[in-house]
Amino acid sequence: MARAGLTGERLVRAGAELADEVGFEHVTVSALARRFGVRTASLYSHLENSQGLKTGIALLALEELADRAADALAGRAGRDALEAFANAYRDYAREHPGRYAAARLRLDPDTAAASAGGRHAQMMRAILRGYDLAEPEQTHAVRLLGSVFHGYVSLEAAGGFSHSAPGAQESWAWVLDRLDALLRGRSAG
Amino acid sequence: MARAGLTGERLVRAGAELADEVGFEHVTVSALARRFGVRTASLYSHLENSQGLKTGIALLALEELADRAADALAGRAGRDALEAFANAYRDYAREHPGRYAAARLRLDPDTAAASAGGRHAQMMRAILRGYDLAEPEQTHAVRLLGSVFHGYVSLEAAGGFSHSAPGAQESWAWVLDRLDALLRGRSAG
DNA sequence: GTCTCTTGCCTAATAGGCGTAGCTTCCTGC
């Protein structure tokens, strides 16, 4: 019988594609097996279990998102960096809704510590170096940025902004502008 | 046989309690039936299906949350209103994590239109009357508030703020303060 | 070119969730 060439890596990668197509909550071991033309049970040599698959997709997404954000940040500072970073987030979520949802999966502390999650926080702090914030304000600001980015992106993904004017893009630009002003400590504009 | 006294209403209510106890994603028709000491199939006289149960819980949560927010808002304006509203959101999410998660369920357009979702938007606009924002800024601001509240609350619920100083409460106060300044059009403070 | 051994995918089987069909039994109105 022709072998399908399954590996943990390939399964996670295919799982991520599946997530983008059908939604992260519909990623199942069975669906993944179907995609490879293989029996469900066959995946268990390469996967701990269903949860492990989901965790793998989450880790992949966190890594990809961190890579994109890092690229976007390269050579930028201040408002420029803020916007590039924010857009990296939003674009990733729009292009890869399933992966983005996966990235929000609650990980156990050890897994989380070994994930790219830390890079995300580091990058936000790097952006904030362009503004003048000492601790504990800097931590507060990291949390604010995380909240706004995640909140906006997930409300947009849920369709919250799609049935009213103005468009989601305009509000996004306004939000980033106001956020920049807020961090600079001024706001009239 | 002793009747359990099932009704759609009671099932949804019990489903909401179950959600708070075990998490919204673990609410199942079977678990609900067990809770009533009844066979799974018996619930289908009162429930369309599993999705209908979840939708019911979502609608209940939206309603409850709107009621709380309305209470919090009564007699307040400006910054006071902003903080009361924000705290109503956060407190509800902390007391009822399962219900809060349910409230984020994506509803089909008709259901969404008939839900308390509109009240939420109306209340945000009411708060913004205390600030000086014309359209389209007002809509942008509604989206910003929604993003920050939802984003902060969901990151906090995911444990994102629990393993570092300062505490989530302090950041929350800072965020509300900055948000108020941002909306007022000033920010040094 | 054959032997054998590992590995990769298979079948079989259990357990649990969702949902439908059709049955029984209790309660109510008359």
Add this chain to the structure above:
DNA sequence: GCAGGAAGCTACGCCTATTAGGCAAGAGAC
């Protein structure tokens, strides 16, 4: 005291998750 409907039941079919054990394809030794 009976007819009819509502409430919950049994039985079933299908889907997903997961474990255990089997067999054959391909790799390396000779």
